[in-house]
Amino acid sequence: MSETIPTPGTPLAADAAASVDGGLVHGLYRDxxxxxxxxxxxxxxxxxxxxxxFEAHLVNPANRRKLSVxxxxxxxxxxxxxxxxxxxxxxxxxxxxxxSPRRAHSIAAQGGINAAKNYKEDGDSTHRLFxxxxxxxxxxxxxxxxxxxxEVSANIIDQCVAQGVPFAREYGGLLDNRSFGGVQVSRTFYxxxxxGQQLLIGAYQALERQVAAGTVTSYTRHExxxxxxxxxxxxxxxARDMVTGEIQTHLADVVVLATGGYGNVFFLxxxxxxxxxxxxxxxxRKGAYFGNPCYTQIHPTCIPVSGDHxxxxxxxxxxxxxxxxxxxxxxxxxxxxDPRDIPEEDRDYYLERIYPSFGNLVPRxxxxxxxxxVCDEGRGVGPKVGDFRRGVYxxxxxxxxxxxxxxxxxxxxNLLDMYHRITGDNPYEVPMRIYPxxxxxxxxxxxxxxxxxxxxxxxxxGEANFSDHGANRLGASALxxxxxxxxxxxxxxxxxxxxxxxxPAVSEDHPAVVEARDAVQRRVDxxxxxxxxRTVDSFHKELGHIMxxxxxxxxxxxxxxxxxDLIRSLRAEFWRNVRVLGAADTLNQSLEKAGRVxxxxxxxxxxxxxxxxxxxxxxxHFRAESxxxxxxxxxxxxxxxxxxxxxxxxxxxxxxxxxxxxxxxDLVYQAIExxxxxxx
Amino acid sequence: xxxTLNIWRxxxxxAPGRMVTYQLADVSxxxxxxxxxxxxxxxxxxxxxxxxxxxxxxxxxxxxxCGLMISGNAHGPVTTTTCQLHMRxxxxxDSITIEPWRADAFPMIKDLVVDRSSFDRIIQAGGFISxxxxxxxxxxxxxxEKRKADRAFEAAACIGCGACVAACPNxxxxxFMGAKVTHLGELPxxxxxxxxxxxxxVAQHDHEGFGGCTNTGACADACPKEIxxxxxxxxxxxxxxxxxxxx
Ligand SMILES: Cc1cc2nc3c(=O)[nH]c(=O)nc-3n(C[C@H](O)[C@H](O)[C@H](O)COP(=O)(O)OP(=O)(O)OC[C@H]3O[C@@H](n4cnc5c(N)ncnc54)[C@H](O)[C@@H]3O)c2cc1C
Ligand code: SF4
Ligand code: FES
Numbered sequence: 001m002s003e004t005i006p007t008p009g010t011p012l013a014a015d016a017a018a019s020v021d022g023g024l025v026h027g028l029y030r031d032x033x034x035x036x037x038x039x040x041x042x043x044x045x046x047x048x049x050x051x052x053x054f055e056a057h058l059v060n061p062a063n064r065r066k067l068s069v070x071x072x073x074x075x076x077x078x079x080x081x082x083x084x085x086x087x088x089x090x091x092x093x094x095x096x097x098x099x100s101p102r103r104a105h106s107i108a109a110q111g112g113i114n115a116a117k118n119y120k121e122d123g124d125s126t127h128r129l130f131x132x133x134x135x136x137x138x139x140x141x142x143x144x145x146x147x148x149x150x151e152v153s154a155n156i157i158d159q160c161v162a163q164g165v166p167f168a169r170e171y172g173g174l175l176d177n178r179s180f181g182g183v184q185v186s187r188t189f190y191x192x193x194x195x196g197q198q199l200l201i202g203a204y205q206a207l208e209r210q211v212a213a214g215t216v217t218s219y220t221r222h223e224x225x226x227x228x229x230x231x232x233x234x235x236x237x238x239a240r241d242m243v244t245g246e247i248q249t250h251l252a253d254v255v256v257l258a259t260g261g262y263g264n265v266f267f268l269x270x271x272x273x274x275x276x277x278x279x280x281x282x283x284x285r286k287g288a289y290f291g292n293p294c295y296t297q298i299h300p301t302c303i304p305v306s307g308d309h310x311x312x313x314x315x316x317x318x319x320x321x322x323x324x325x326x327x328x329x330x331x332x333x334x335x336x337x338d339p340r341d342i343p344e345e346d347r348d349y350y351l352e353r354i355y356p357s358f359g360n361l362v363p364r365x366x367x368x369x370x371x372x373x374v375c376d377e378g379r380g381v382g383p384k385v386g387d388f389r390r391g392v393y394x395x396x397x398x399x400x401x402x403x404x405x406x407x408x409x410x411x412x413x414n415l416l417d418m419y420h421r422i423t424g425d426n427p428y429e430v431p432m433r434i435y436p437x438x439x440x441x442x443x444x445x446x447x448x449x450x451x452x453x454x455x456x457x458x459x460x461x462g463e464a465n466f467s468d469h470g471a472n473r474l475g476a477s478a479l480x481x482x483x484x485x486x487x488x489x490x491x492x493x494x495x496x497x498x499x500x501x502x503x504p505a506v507s508e509d510h511p512a513v514v515e516a517r518d519a520v521q522r523r524v525d526x527x528x529x530x531x532x533x534r535t536v537d538s539f540h541k542e543l544g545h546i547m548x549x550x551x552x553x554x555x556x557x558x559x560x561x562x563x564x565d566l567i568r569s570l571r572a573e574f575w576r577n578v579r580v581l582g583a584a585d586t587l588n589q590s591l592e593k594a595g596r597v598x599x600x601x602x603x604x605x606x607x608x609x610x611x612x613x614x615x616x617x618x619x620x621h622f623r624a625e626s627x628x629x630x631x632x633x634x635x636x637x638x639x640x641x642x643x644x645x646x647x648x649x650x651x652x653x654x655x656x657x658x659x660x661x662x663x664x665x666d667l668v669y670q671a672i673e674x675x676x677x678x679x680x
Numbered sequence: 681x682x683x684t685l686n687i688w689r690x691x692x693x694x695a696p697g698r699m700v701t702y703q704l705a706d707v708s709x710x711x712x713x714x715x716x717x718x719x720x721x722x723x724x725x726x727x728x729x730x731x732x733x734x735x736x737x738x739x740x741x742x743x744x745x746c747g748l749m750i751s752g753n754a755h756g757p758v759t760t761t762t763c764q765l766h767m768r769x770x771x772x773x774d775s776i777t778i779e780p781w782r783a784d785a786f787p788m789i790k791d792l793v794v795d796r797s798s799f800d801r802i803i804q805a806g807g808f809i810s811x812x813x814x815x816x817x818x819x820x821x822x823x824x825e826k827r828k829a830d831r832a833f834e835a836a837a838c839i840g841c842g843a844c845v846a847a848c849p850n851x852x853x854x855x856f857m858g859a860k861v862t863h864l865g866e867l868p869x870x871x872x873x874x875x876x877x878x879x880x881x882v883a884q885h886d887h888e889g890f891g892g893c894t895n896t897g898a899c900a901d902a903c904p905k906e907i908x909x910x911x912x913x914x915x916x917x918x919x920x921x922x923x924x925x926x927x
Contacts, residue, residue, distance in 0.1 A: 087813060098737055100840065158816040163809050168829075173823030273737050273739060309719055311714070311739060423710070487814075488813075535722055586790060590725070
């Protein structure tokens with residue numbers, strides 16, 4: 001189909017652009033019913049949460065022990081929820097794929113956690129945090145949920161301090177905080193560069209305390225491979241014991257997924273090796289809508305790829321942009337030179353040049369895209385990866401002159417040391433090299449105000465849901481969301497669902513349970529029997545390459561169509577030609593990976609379809625066909641002011657992914673006015 | 681560089697184990713140690729041999745999932761985690777021995793993977809502050825002296841990897857436990873349970889089959905997070921205090 005490039009200021013309406021043929025939009029999906037109700041209570045925005053908590057039914061303490069809750073995931077979102085529901089007296093089963101709940105990937109968060117405490121008296125408030133989060137998300141998040149997030153943020157800090165989380169403190173003994181990610185107030189609480197670790201250890205210890213109390217049973221090295229849905233309700237999961245290979249059935253009154261993000265669909269990301277989409281994707285196949293799958297956050301300050309062997313990318317806190325200056329050579333010929341030999345006048349400090357007022361502190365999405373642009377122009381630095389050098393300098397020379405090496409070391413020492421250890425280069429002597437990397441996924445399973453998916457009894461929290469971050473997440477707000485969901489939101493909303501329990505008893509012989517268990521067994525058997533030529537990792541790398549190339553920082557219709565074709569043929573080859581060795585009844589890491597990659601191969605296609613249908617540039621994603629005259633992102637509120645919630649179109653257990661169905665949830669802003677972002 | 685790798689292979693908890701020698705060519709100094717093993721595994725799969733099982737997750741030195749005995753050193757020759765060790769620490773022609781953590785309290789699972797759930801059970805015994813969700817006072821109501829806050833933080837940096845146990849000739853987990861006792865015991869919030877905590881944790885430690893401490897200091901030398909040896913003194917002091925109080 002032909003492409004119309006919108007002229008600035010005259011946005012292109014969505015429907016005018018979509019070609020519908022035989023009921024298929026763009027030849028790829030069907031339109032479904034709109035989502036009319038998000039279950040938020042009526043009333044002014046600052047009263048809704050109080051109303052909801054009051055209206056949620058209570059469960060008699062004596063009955064709680066008889067009610068069972070499955071929580072998959074032990075990160076901030078899952079760990080906090082399991083501990084809290086255990087304390088309340090419910091019978092909780094907690095699952096993670098690592099050998100201990102303490103190792104969930106929340107542990108890796110460095111920078112900090114936001115909370116509207118206004119300890120600095122600098123004008124912060126619930127409303128300002130709410131406003132910053134909605135604006136940062138480029139007006140693609142649901143107002144009611146974000147307001148609540150800001151509202152409970154202050155309680156999180158109190159709770160964590162009571163648990164013994166060692167936040168940074170001032171000499172007077174009170175908590176320190178800093179400004180982070182381009183906001184104008186100091187609201188980010190931190191524990192050196194290990195904030196995620198300290199918050200997670202707090203939740204983990206609370207969880208282990210409940211294990212000792214007998215309210216929580218912990219299933220480590222267990223991987224959820226299927227959701228059990230009985231009579232339209234989520235009633236349990238099928239999990240594989242990763243040590244013995246046993247396929248187990250776990251049934252309960254309610255199921256919570258807190259399984260983290262799916263950035264590993266790109267193979268290289270800052271996520272942990274095991275981070276995956278399997279739990280969410282299996283639920284999607286059983287009917288749960290997937291919200292905004294294409295919304296990915298690409299973080300500008302990561303250590304660049306050094307070669308083909310690379311297994312993951314390492315983030316360096318963006319606080320480095322406070323004092324480091326970003327540049328590339330003006331001329332391609334200089335790219336191989338020692339940066340110290342390139343004189344000032346031959347350097348292009350491109351962020352300072354293009355965005356004079358924000359300079360190196362522009363938001364993540366803009367910093368990332370401009371780094372890609374200068375590298376695409378052939379002005380990248382460092383080793384060649386494929387045809388291009390993928391790196392830009394982050395230079396501390398000026399800061400070292402201005403502040404002394406000791407002062408720089410005090411502020412950034414651990415980051416600079418980490419860089420030195422990984423690359424072998426000393427940043428006190430040579431400028432560092434950085435490049436953007438996939439870091440966070442704003443998309444995830446669709447949930448309502450109660451964090452319940454469209455499948456009754458299936459709740460989704462933390463990064464795994466489509467989240468409060470719209471099309472772009474502000475720094476230090478994912479930790480806030482995980483703990484808000486886990487400690488304060490879910491325990492209140494799930495109570496209402498459980499007040500109608502117990503739900504009719506389900507036996508392990510129920511046809512829906514047997515079907516789910518058999519499906520898992522069949523998949524394991526199939527993966528082990530293909531015995532083809534290619535390793536699981538080789539498929540994963542190829543998928544990652546396709547996603548990065550066609551569904552990464554900049555997307556176009558043509559590229560996305562190509563990506564979809566490539567993914568489809570790669571998926572077909574996977575099921576014909578993958579080689580998974582070893583047995584089903586032992587620890588088998590290839591088998592685990594194969595199952596995850598199989599699901600990524602389906603998710604990747606949906607991400608491309610979602611990206612293709614959203615013909616606007618917004619937040620973390622830039623659509624080539626939708627830009628202003630000077631190349632900045634152009635959002636189209638007239639056509640795309642909605643959440644795209646995708647329904648699975650294939651048969652739930654069959655191999656095919658079918659034709660996805662799009663349900664739109666219109667975004668209504670009553671407390672905030674819509675604006676185009678500008679950082680010039 | 682070209683390397684000779686002697687790696688412990690064991691099919692399961694009950695199966696006999698053996699050292700197997702592999703040659704690996706063209707290893708780049710920019711690879712991490714685990715990426716080097718990834719490359720070896722890819723070549724094994726291509727040859728039809730089962731890959732070597734080893735644990736890792738974050739590969740950033742913070743989750744504590746990785747851990748290998750590398751030529752007799754827990755996490756290898758420099759102070760870091762196995763996942764953050766890079767091949768530029770080695771030389772062409774080197775021969776490297778790779779084994780799992782060995783301790784009675786860390787039963788074998790497969791190849792280089794062991795079961796460290798005994799650490800979780802030590803935490804269950806008392807490694808927490810009892811503060812139910814929703815019951816917390818305003819965070820600024822209890823100031824914490826910066827010196828104490830800093831020491832608590834330093835101890836809280838433990839990642840629960842188990843290198844201290846693997847390095848210890850007695851397979852003692854005193855450094856791991858001392859780190860937790862110090863983290864919580866330095867803070868005002870941790871005072872009410874301070875003495876009960878240490879008694880219960882030590883009892884669980886002994887019950888799990890970890891050995892006694894003879895002050896060799898091997899644990900602190902191996903610790904990737906540089907947990908100082910004096911956390912064990914703090915633990916012993918609290919334990920004596922608890923016994924003195926008749927707990
Ligand atoms: C390097 C890095 C730095 C970051 N820094 C910051 C920061 O400074 N501030 C901030 O706010 N945010 C930061 N983030 C984002 C933030 O850390 C995450 O979004 C957040 O911690 C996610 O928490 P979670 O509880 O949703 O999921 P996770 O912590 O990822 O936990 C997922 C859990 O699900 C389990 N699981 C997954 N799949 C399965 C399955 N199939 N079966 C069984 N169990 C399963 C896992 O075992 C794990 O327990 C950072 C992220 C990264 C990667
Ligand atoms: S004390 Fe050090 S070596 Fe021991 S578990 Fe903690 S981090 Fe690992
Ligand atoms: S893999 Fe997480 S610390 Fe090494």
